[in-house]
Amino acid sequence: GQSLEQPSEVTAVEGAIVQINCTYQTSGFYGLSWYQQHDGGAPTFLSYNALDGLEETGRFSSFLSRSDSYGYLLLQELQMKDSASYFCAVARTAGNKLTFGGGTRVLVKP
Amino acid sequence: GAVVSQHPSRVICKSGTSVKIECRSLDFQATTMFWYRQFPKQSLMLMATSNEGSKATYEQGVEKDKFLINHASLTLSTLTVTSAHPEDSSFYICSARGGPSDSPLHFGNGTRLTVT
Numbered sequence: 001g002q003s004l005e006q007p008s009e010v011t012a013v014e015g016a017i018v019q020i021n022c023t024y025q026t027s028g029f030y031g032l033s034w035y036q037q038h039d040g041g042a043p044t045f046l047s048y049n050a051l052d053g054l055e056e057t058g059r060f061s062s063f064l065s066r067s068d069s070y071g072y073l074l075l076q077e078l079q080m081k082d083s084a085s086y087f088c089a090v091a092r093t094a095g096n097k098l099t100f101g102g103g104t105r106v107l108v109k110p
Numbered sequence: 111g112a113v114v115s116q117h118p119s120r121v122i123c124k125s126g127t128s129v130k131i132e133c134r135s136l137d138f139q140a141t142t143m144f145w146y147r148q149f150p151k152q153s154l155m156l157m158a159t160s161n162e163g164s165k166a167t168y169e170q171g172v173e174k175d176k177f178l179i180n181h182a183s184l185t186l187s188t189l190t191v192t193s194a195h196p197e198d199s200s201f202y203i204c205s206a207r208g209g210p211s212d213s214p215l216h217f218g219n220g221t222r223l224t225v226t
Binding site: 030031033035040041042043044045048050087091097098099100101102103105 | 144151152153154155156159203205212214215216217218219220222
């Protein structure tokens with residue numbers, strides 16, 4: 001089977017840094033993606049890692065270690081609008097369907 | 111960027127009726143679309159992969175006769191929930207890739223289905 005584990009909830013204050021870890025066990029691995037979803041909205045793409053290392057996109061960065069079956073999403077300079085759920089997702093082959101983790105609910109407080 | 115449009119955004123229907131949800135790729139062609147279901151505060155669960163011009167591929171445990179998928183063109187896939195029951199009430203979201211196989215999934219805005 002496929003499983004992706006991530007913390008269920010994280011609370012932080014504005015301006016802080018939050019790291020959301022994701023460990024996965026899948027039969028086949030092509031890449032790790034991260035999506036953000038606000039309540040009632042659609043998931044939106046944040047970042048993608050196919051190779052080991054860090055990918056930086058503005059305030060958000062994502063890291064992957066294929067040997068450890070582990071990745072993380074780093075949210076820097078937190079803003080109130082960053083309060084949302086964040087999902088890691090794995091594609092087992094190119095162009096294949098994504099399997100999502102359970103999601104991490106991030107609550108940003110003033 | 112790639113845009114996926116989903117309609118309707120909300121629908122309320124009575125038990126026993128059928129509901130059709132449309133998913134369109136507005137500025138790109140999508141040979142494959144994916145249908146997900148999401149319960150409140152839970153993850154996205156893949157229901158099926160919709161393939162243009164061929165039968166959909168359903169995930170284990172998803173009733174293909176209840177959730178009918180039609181991918182009639184490169185820009186349109188539909189999900190029909192047949193003989194809906196209250197337990198079918200959920201958030202249904204479609205998605206498609208707007209480029210090569212490693213390009214990200216773009217999601218529609220979802221359909222909130224409530225069966226009374």
